[in-house]
Amino acid sequence: MRLIAKTILLALIPAVSIWASDTINLVVLHINDTHGKLSPYDLEGRSVGGMGRLATLVKQIRAANPGRVLLLHAGDIFSRGEPVVIYTGGHVNLLAFEKMGFDAITPGNGEFYFGIENLERQTSRVATPFIHANVTYQYHKGAIFPPYVIKEIQGVKVGILGLGLIRPWHQSSLPLTLNDAVETAKQYAPALRPKVNFLIALTHIGAKNDSLLAAAVPELDLIVGGDSHTRLDTPSRIARANGAGRVSIVQARHYYQFLGRVDVQLKKANQGYRVARLDGKLLPIDEKIAPDAEIEALIAEQAVPLDEVICQTERDLPNARDQKSALGDLVARAVLHQTRADVAILERNGDTQGFAAGDIALKDIYRLRQYRPPLMLTRLSRDQIRAVLSARMYLTAGCSFDRMENAIANLAIRAKSDSVGTYLVAMEKQIAFRHFLRNAASDTVAFDFTGQRVDTALERYLRDVKVIRRAEDKKRGPG
Ligand SMILES: [Zn+2]
Incomplete structure (x- = not known):
């Protein structure tokens, strides 16, 4: 029914x-x-x-x-x-x-x-x-x-x-x-x-x-x-x-x-x-x-733009995560040059392949920094620089030192300090954050944006350099 x-x-x-x-x-x-x-x-x-x-x-x-x-x-x-x-x-x-x-x-x-x-x-x-x-x-x-x-x-x-x-x-x-x-x-x-x-x-x-x-x-x-x-x-x-x-x-x-x-x-x-x-x-x-x-x-x-070849290298530029490497030095030197800083302090490159001798294309550069960290500028004293460098292993340019366990020795900074003993330091924002910005007690350290990121700085630097020679004069940038 x-x-x-x-x-x-x-x-x-x-x-x-x-x-x-x-x-x-x-x-x-x-x-x-x-x-x-x-x-x-x-x-x-x-x-x-x-x-x-x-x-x-x-x-x-x-x-x-x-x-x-x-x-x-x-x-x-x-x-x-x-x-x-x-x-x-x-x-x-x-x-x-x-x-x-x-x-x-x-x-x-x-x-x-x-x-x-x-x-x-x-x-x-x-x-x-x-x-x-x-x-x-x-x-x-x-x-x-x-x-x-x-x-x-x-x-x-x-x-x-x-x-x-x-x-x-x-x-x-x-x-x-x-x-x-x-x-x-x-x-x-x-x-x-x-x-x-x-x-x-x-x-x-x-x-x-x-x-x-x-x-x-x-x-x-x-x-x-x-x-x-x-x-x-x-x-x-x-x-x-x-x-x-x-x-x-x-x-x-x-x-x-x-x-x-x-x-x-x-x-x-x-x-x-x-x-x-x-x-x-x-x-x-x-x-x-x-x-x-x-x-x-x-x-x-x-x-398409990433296939553009912007530089040649006559030698291999290997990368090493936990020690000094040719690619690490190149990145730090590029940042130092592009920011006109006295000292550059950057995160290590991580586990990435280096650049082989031959062409360097944009796609080689835009894989080195996953999070595209902004580059910041500040002025730090020699002691402040030493404290940052002692804390962990970074890529550096503009200075040299010997690393011990949790300390560094024989810190030599190539540039002259200003009248109050500070140097112009370029660093990735994550490093600025780690050592200063997230720490309210470090309010006295002010940072400026450079408008650049590590990869854009490297791109501009390599466009200027055009050729990385077999025996590089490490002290000189282009021009
Ligand atoms: Zn996920």
Whole structure:
């Protein structure tokens, strides 16, 4: 009897829309910690990753699910980047993401390392919405991005709240305040919940903190996470502290290895919609997917300037992380010359290959400094310079010394001091931060920006030098 009644009812209703809107199937695609690995790479004998392949996969899923796909990124986009990512300050990544139609991105700590100025600039150049609720400017306490966005999909309102972190040990955190992510979510979620039918936290706080968030904030339906590079083949389901069911957490490993897919079925209920089903899985990004030609072309076009050869070297310039090396000396000398300082103090080059004899192209330079540290200038006394150099191993130019365990001896500074005994010192902002800026007691040491970064200084220097001779006169710069 009931069946017959239902059949008649169906026949009487001319439009399908009422029935269609009773059940809504959302597809939430998510990725995190892609970092700057734009190209495919080898993993245990298989070719995996690649931004072009991601674009193809997203297009395929959108074609099969028209109008009901959300595409989210949970942060870490710029850091550990290929030279084109470093050279463009992350612009190439965001251009591609804009083209792919990302619906929301929460920046990770890797985006802050390039400086909040760069993050503001790069995000303002694309239409993609960036969200972040819990990192604010330190002095005026204003937001760096809108805390959330609301997307409407087939009549369903989806709220996406951005939560992330910054690293207090990094100089880029200096103008910012990190507010607790869970506490911030507790402030936003109760007011946001009545405005939406489905609430997602798009986070870059790590899987452990996602679990705390899930338990503590009952308004959330789904947490799309990042930062811990966790592979969750299926969603982890965390019980809400108030006993009202479970919250799902998803995360898709890293470096474009997987695209996460969450299928959400929402059914119309008395008030709005209720989640009838939520399933999640990871889709491999590998050689079975052909790269998207448009995205490949976009990356290639952005990388063209990096092929420019700006200098020749007649000898190999090897790099060594833990001792003096030809490449370390070259970088320090370039900074000394370009800043006209008396002494240059820089971070070591890290584990990177040196320059082989032959051409030096821009792409060789824009891989040496991952976070593009700004160069700062200050005046320091001989004792202050000695204290900095004693603290750890740095690249230096304009001075010489012998290193013992935790001290240096025979410090000789080539330039003459000024009348009060200070020298002009160029250093990366991270070193300035480590020794002076984060230490309130060092307020007396003031720093000026040079407007240069280590890589731009090296680029300008090598353009002037043109040829690095077999037997270099180490005391002279060009001109
Ligand atoms: Zn990461």
